[in-house]
Amino acid sequence: MKNQSTVKNLLGGLQWALYMISTGIVMPVVIGQSYHLSPSDASMYIQVTLLCIGLATITQAVFGHRLPINETPCGLWFGIFTMYATIGVTLFGSESETLRVLEFSLILCGVFGFILNMLGVIEKLEKYFTPTVVGTNLLLLVALCSKFFFQAMTSVYGDGYGMNLKVVLCSVVIIVLTFFLMNTRLKAYSVLISIVVGWGLYTLLGLSTPYEMPSQLVRMPRIFPFGPPRIELSMIITSFLCTLLLVTNLLSSMKIAQQMVSQYDEVATGRTKQAGSCFSFIYILLGCFGVTGLIPTSEGGGFVVSTGMTRTKPLIIGGIIIAAISFFPPITSLLSMIPESVGYAALFVPFVSLCGFSIECLEGAEDKKSMYQTVGLSVLIGIGIMNVPGTGFTMALPAFLSTFLSNGLIVGTIIALIMEVTRIHKKEKEN
Known part of the structure; x- marks a missing residue:
C-alpha cells in the first residue's frame, strides 16, 4: 500500500513538473529573444527560470x-521585461544594462513585500477577497487566456x-482524450498522458523540430548572470506598484485554491x-538570477480539480523535479521542445473547470445586486482593455503607468476590489 502511494505521488509529481514546464517555458524563451541573448545565454536563462519556478x-x-498551486511567470512582470526590451536601451544604455536594472527592481519588489507584510497590510487585505472579487478575477483570467x-x-x-x-487535428485529439480520461481511473494523470500522446502525434505529423544535443551535460546556474544589480531610483514607483498588484494576485490565488480544494x-x-x-524571499531570489517575476497561478486551481490532486506532496515532488533537471541542459533542452499547441490543448480541460468555478463563486455572493454591478463594470472595462493594442497606452502614458493600465486582468480585478471595499465599509457604517 505504501509503495502504491509512493508511485502515485511520483507520477503526480511528474505531471506537476510537465504542467509547470508547459505553462512556464514560453515567457523566458520570448524574453531571451526580446533581449537578443546568445544561444548560450538564452539556454542559461531558461535554466535559471526553471530552477526558480521549482524553488x-x-x-x-x-x-x-x-x-x-504552483508558481509560474506572471504577465505583469513579463510585460515590464518586454516593454523595457524596447525602451531600455534609450533609458539605460544597452540591453545588458536594462537587465541589471530589472534585477534591482525585482529585489526591490521583495523588499517592499517584506515591509508590507511586517506592517500587516497583506493580512488586512485578505478579508476583501470576497466571492465577487474572486469570481471576477477568474472570469477575466479565462477571457484573457482564451485568446x-x-x-x-x-x-x-x-x-x-x-x-x-494538422495542428488543429492534434489539438482536437488531445482535448477529446483529456475529456475521456477525466471520467476514468486515470483522471489524476490525464494531463500527463495527454501531453505525452499529443507530443507523439505532433511528431508523427511532422510538426516537431529536431532535437539538438547541448555541448554541456551539467551546468551550474550563475548568480547575477547579467552583472550586479544597477540601482535606478526611477524604478522605485514601478516596483512598489508591482508589489501591491502581485500581493493582490497572491491573495486571490490563495482564496481560489482554498475554495476549490475545500470541496474535496x-x-x-x-x-x-x-x-x-x-513572496518576499522569492522576489529577492528572482532578482539574484534576473528571472521574470513569478506568481501563484489561479489556473492551478482548475488543474487540481480536474486531476483530483488536492495534496501538496505531488506538487512539492514536481518542484523538486523541476529544480533538479534545471542543472542538466540536455533535459531542459528536450522539455523546452514540448510544442506550445500540445501544452495548451492538454490544459484546455482544466481551464473549462476554472470557468465553471468562477460562476460558482459569483453565485456565493451575499448581495446579488451589488455583485452584478461590480462584475459588469469590472469585466466590461477589463475585457475592453484586453482588446486595445498595447501601443495605445505606451504612446500616451509614462512607462510605469502604461504597464499596468494595459493589463485588463489587473485593472478589472482592482476595480472589483475597490467596489467591494466600498460596499463592505458602507455596510459596516450602517450596522
Whole structure:
C-alpha cells in the first residue's frame, strides 16, 4: 500500500513538473529573444527560470500558503521585461544594462513585500477577497487566456498565415482524450498522458523540430548572470506598484485554491503572513538570477480539480523535479521542445473547470445586486482593455503607468476590489 502511494505521488509529481514546464517555458524563451541573448545565454536563462519556478513552488508549498498551486511567470512582470526590451536601451544604455536594472527592481519588489507584510497590510487585505472579487478575477483570467489557447491550438497568430489543419487535428485529439480520461481511473494523470500522446502525434505529423544535443551535460546556474544589480531610483514607483498588484494576485490565488480544494479535502487556512514572507524571499531570489517575476497561478486551481490532486506532496515532488533537471541542459533542452499547441490543448480541460468555478463563486455572493454591478463594470472595462493594442497606452502614458493600465486582468480585478471595499465599509457604517 505504501509503495502504491509512493508511485502515485511520483507520477503526480511528474505531471506537476510537465504542467509547470508547459505553462512556464514560453515567457523566458520570448524574453531571451526580446533581449537578443546568445544561444548560450538564452539556454542559461531558461535554466535559471526553471530552477526558480521549482524553488519558489517548494518554498510556498512547505513554508508559505501550503496550498496545491504552483508558481509560474506572471504577465505583469513579463510585460515590464518586454516593454523595457524596447525602451531600455534609450533609458539605460544597452540591453545588458536594462537587465541589471530589472534585477534591482525585482529585489526591490521583495523588499517592499517584506515591509508590507511586517506592517500587516497583506493580512488586512485578505478579508476583501470576497466571492465577487474572486469570481471576477477568474472570469477575466479565462477571457484573457482564451485568446492564447485558440491561437496556439490553431496556429493562427495574426501574422498573415492561415490555420494549420494538422495542428488543429492534434489539438482536437488531445482535448477529446483529456475529456475521456477525466471520467476514468486515470483522471489524476490525464494531463500527463495527454501531453505525452499529443507530443507523439505532433511528431508523427511532422510538426516537431529536431532535437539538438547541448555541448554541456551539467551546468551550474550563475548568480547575477547579467552583472550586479544597477540601482535606478526611477524604478522605485514601478516596483512598489508591482508589489501591491502581485500581493493582490497572491491573495486571490490563495482564496481560489482554498475554495476549490475545500470541496474535496482539508485545506490550509490562516497562512497569509507566511505566504507574504515567502513572496518576499522569492522576489529577492528572482532578482539574484534576473528571472521574470513569478506568481501563484489561479489556473492551478482548475488543474487540481480536474486531476483530483488536492495534496501538496505531488506538487512539492514536481518542484523538486523541476529544480533538479534545471542543472542538466540536455533535459531542459528536450522539455523546452514540448510544442506550445500540445501544452495548451492538454490544459484546455482544466481551464473549462476554472470557468465553471468562477460562476460558482459569483453565485456565493451575499448581495446579488451589488455583485452584478461590480462584475459588469469590472469585466466590461477589463475585457475592453484586453482588446486595445498595447501601443495605445505606451504612446500616451509614462512607462510605469502604461504597464499596468494595459493589463485588463489587473485593472478589472482592482476595480472589483475597490467596489467591494466600498460596499463592505458602507455596510459596516450602517450596522
